[in-house]
Amino acid sequence: MQNETTRKSQPRADPHNGQVAGAQPSSSPQTIMSKDNTPQVQSNKKKGKEAASTFEFINLFTPDDAGRDENRSLVRRHVWKKIKKDKRGVSQAGTRTLMPKSRKCPGCGIESQIQGRVCASCIQLRLKGNVEREKEAVLMHKPGPPSPLTIISNDDDSLGVYPIRMTPEYHSVIRYLHSGSFDEVASFRNVWFTMTLGDEGSFYQILSTMRRHLAVIRGEPDQHSSDWLHNKAIQSVRQRIVDPLEAVTDGMVASVICFLTYSHITGDVEAFKVHKAGLAQMIALRGGIETLDRNFNIRLMILWDDVCGGCAFDILPIHPVPTKVLLNFQQVWYTELPHRLSRTLEQWKSIFPHEASSLDFLEEVHALNARIQQQLPIVWRDDLFLGVYVNPILHTLLMLQNLRCQSIRSASIAEMCRLAALLFLADIRFRFLPFHTTGPHFGERLLMLLQEETTWESLEDLHLWVLITLLVNSTVRRDHREELLGRVVTIMSSLDLTSWAAVVEVLHGFLWLNDVVWIKAERLGREIDGRLKAKLSAAHVSQELM
16 A cells, blocks of 8 residues: 555656656755665665666657757757766766876876876887787788788779778879889888878878879979878877877877978978977887887888988987898898008008098998999889988998097098098989988088198098099089189199099099989089190190290
8 A cells, every 4th residue: 555655646757848747856865764664864876876867858740850950959968968977977976076187107007207198118018919919910820901002903992901081183193103103202102102001190191292292293383282181191190199009109100200201302390300309209108219120111211211311401310220120131242342442441540540440431331332333223223222221321421420539630531531421322312212302511511621721641532532522412602613623633633643534433443323423423524624624735835935
C-alpha cells in the first residue's frame, strides 16, 4: 500500500518543456528512510553517479522541422552540454575541477620547463618505443609506403597515398617533379619527395617550392600560388606543434627542414634564422641529433641546410657531420696529389713546421675534384653526390674559422686558402643545383686579406691559385679587379708563364675544374692575355727608344 501511494504521488513529466511537473528544482539534500526506519541525508548527486539529466523535447509537426536551424542548434547545445561537462570534470560537491597550475610533467612528475608539457625524458622514452616498434615492423616484413614512381600516374585520391586532398593543379606539379626533364630538381624528386609523403606540412611545402620553380621557368611574375601553399604548410605545423609529442616527430622535423630550404631559395634570412632556431629546439627535445641518424633523408637534409645557411647567409652550422650515416654511402677514393700541389704543401710544412696540418683541407678538396673529373658528365645528374661528398667538406671548411697559428703570416695565408676553397666549391654547388646561391661574404673577406701586406715567398703557385679563384668565382669591383689582374701578371712573369693557357696548365696541376668555370675563365683569360700583350708592346717600345 505504501508503494502504491508513493507511485501515485510521483510528479509527471511535462512533454512541452522537458521538466517534471510539480517538481521544484533544488540542489539541497533530501531526507530518506532506510530499511530500519532511520533517517539519512542524501545529496542530489550520488557517489560515482550524476543527477538525472534534464531532457530537451522538440515538437516535430512535419519532417522538415528536424532540419530547421533553431531545432538543430537546440539539439547541439543539449548534447555538447554533457560532453563539455565531462571534459571539465565535476567534484563531488558540484564545483568545477580546475587544472592545477603546476609545471610538473604529467608523465613522470618531474618539474618541466613549460607548464603542462611533457618533459624531454618522457618524449625520448616515447620515441624509443616508436623505434622499437619500427624495428619489429621491419622484422615482420611490413610493407612500406608506395614508390613515388607508382603513384604519380594515379590521380585517384581514395588510395590514401598523399597526405593531403589532391587537386588537378597539385597533380600537375607532381608530374613535373617526376618528369625528369630538369636535372636541377633531381634531389627534390629522389630525396625530398619520399621524405614528405608522410606529413601534411612538408608535402604542402614541397608543392610550394616546386610551384615557385615552375613559375620561374614559365616566366610567371606572380608567385601567389606558391605563397598560398607555403602558408598552408605553416598553418599545418602550427596546429600540431601544441602537442608535445607531435611536435618532435620525424614528420614535423621534415616540415621545418622544408621551411629552411624555402627560406634559402627565396633569400629570406630572417625566416631562415627563425626556422633554424626552432629546429634546434625540436632536436634538443628529442634527445640530440643522434636520434635522427636512423632516418637518412632527414639527417642528410639537416647537413644540407647547415651548409646552405653558411654559404648563403654566413650562418655557421650547429650540427655535426653525420659521419656514421655517410659511411654507408661514401666510397673510398684513392688519388695521388699532382706534382705542383704536392710540392707546395711540402714547402708549406718546411716554412711553417708547427702548422703543417693547417692546409690538409686542400688534399680533401683535390680528392673531390679528381672524383668529379673522373665521373664527368654523369656526376651532375647524381643527386646524392652533392649531399654525400661535397657538403661534408664544405661543413668542415665553414667550421675552420679562426685558425690558431703561431705566426700572423701563416694564419693569414691559411685563412685565404680556406676562403678560396669555399669559393671553389661554391661554383660546384651551383653547378649541381641553381638554387644553391652563395653570398658575397667569402669574396669580401678574401679581398680584404689580399690587400694586406703578406709575404708569399716560395708559395707563388698557391698565391696564383688564390688570386685566380677570387677573380673567377666572385664579383669584384672594377678598381680592385685591375689591381688583382696586375698582381696575376707579375706572378706569371716570376713563374715564366707567357699566356693564359700556361696558367690553366698550372692550375690543372693544382685545383681547377674547367667544366664548372669555363665561361668565366675564358673572359678572364682574354683580359690576362690582353695585359700580357700590352706589357710586351711596352717593353719593345722601351727597347727601341733605348
